Amino acid sequence: MLIPIVHERQARVPSAFWGYRCLALGLLLSSCSFLPPAPSETAPGEENELLPSYIVVCIIHGDSGYLFHDPDGNEYRADEEALAGAKKVAERNSQAEVFIFHEKRRRHFMLFFPRRDGEFYYYRNGRLLAQESYWRDHGQSRFDPEVELYYRFRAEERPRPVRLFLYFGHEIPEIGGTGYDASYRDRTFTVHELVDGLKRLTRNSTKFDLIMLSSCFNGTPHTISALTPYARYIIASPGNLHLSYFDLHPFEALDVGLRDGDVSAFAKECAHQSFDRLTKDIQTEITVAVYDVDRVQGFLYSVDSVYDDALTRLKEEAPTSIEHCDCAEDPAYVRPEMSEGIDVFYRPARFGRSRHKQEHSGWECPKLLK
């Protein structure tokens, strides 16, 4: 397979050139954005010994509502912070192939001409080999542009690479899903669109070894069940998650973290580190759960129909009348096998009505506000 390799400098020269040219032709063109870099090849055989042992796909949603502050009042953009963290992961892993997709807010040149709102970074063996802007709304499915870029750039694989999928963004809805993208308020994004993207990235053959959903309220029976065909382990928050997100530091040394090939231990270490970091500064609830996808199937199967019925009923309700609760607080979901295959790191909020809640089952369920 030919591997498109483009050095960062090569990619940027035509971009700047076209950027200026676009400026001059601004009123004539419908958009002004960077052209994709022209791929070139490495010498045959040069890359063989560098075939990636790890494949990391990282999607960072950064459309709207991602501002947060540290306790000193300094402002941060959650997506920019996640992007910086993902780049570090890419640069520090000499045996990894890393695909980073930054989904940005749509902006306009001179108020009228839309600019590309996706930025793609492709790293291999710690080096940035390509960077290009893309349109997020091209294609019928939500992740068409990302899937196309993934297959255009991916390298030949070792027989058994470790595959990791990382998502950073707001809660991925299970119903509704319109308005998730502030730039495309009519488009829908739910867990099912994510599943469709994962299905095409794995081509129904190989699961991701670990999926990490850095978002609120996605540790639910429905979401974990939907991701089951595509993941061996999942890290997610069943409760609220502050926009400073889960920690990416453990991913910076995959050779060390996955030295024994023990993805379960690595997932627990990642969850533990995220929990420790978040508990230092965050006063709201912190819940990080690791799901062993095979071992949670018994519980998922037992609550599947109850949960689906609840979702069907809630579809008719206004979003403001739906709230989340620990499934263990609703008798309809309580099962003896509830804690099987799940590790939960939990600390209640320091304030608020739930500050005395001492445990969390690791499963979140929706309910109607009374």
Next chain:
Amino acid sequence: MLGRTAIRLAVMMFVMTFAGIAQGQDKLQKHFSDAACEVKATADPSQKREILDKSFERVVKALNTVQSSPLISKDDRAGIDHFKVVLKEKQDELAGLNGYERVPDAQLNAFADYVVQDMEQAAQSVTISLVALLLIIIIVILLV
């Protein structure tokens, strides 16, 4: 005076419409973050409480004003109601009302951070439309 206020309002509305809903949310978060910094810079617990209380009151006043506007849809009214309930809970906790223990003096800095961080979760937070959010921000700014 009225003319100047109207012009200020129109200019703010124009600028913020182009800036979009993200800016609206950002301004609200900044409002509470600024209050939290002010709380931490103050040593006197009663002043800390006053700063927090005023920051809640200003937003609640803006929400009430916007809610009574004919520009606001039914969905927005529900979203604003929800936001008011969230703020009321925090006001009650600060004062020790409605079943809450009063936030101890020694924890007021942490409580100020809690108020900010509760708005900065990776949840689906936008339940209020752009128009309503912009009006709220404009009123909060005018109330300063």
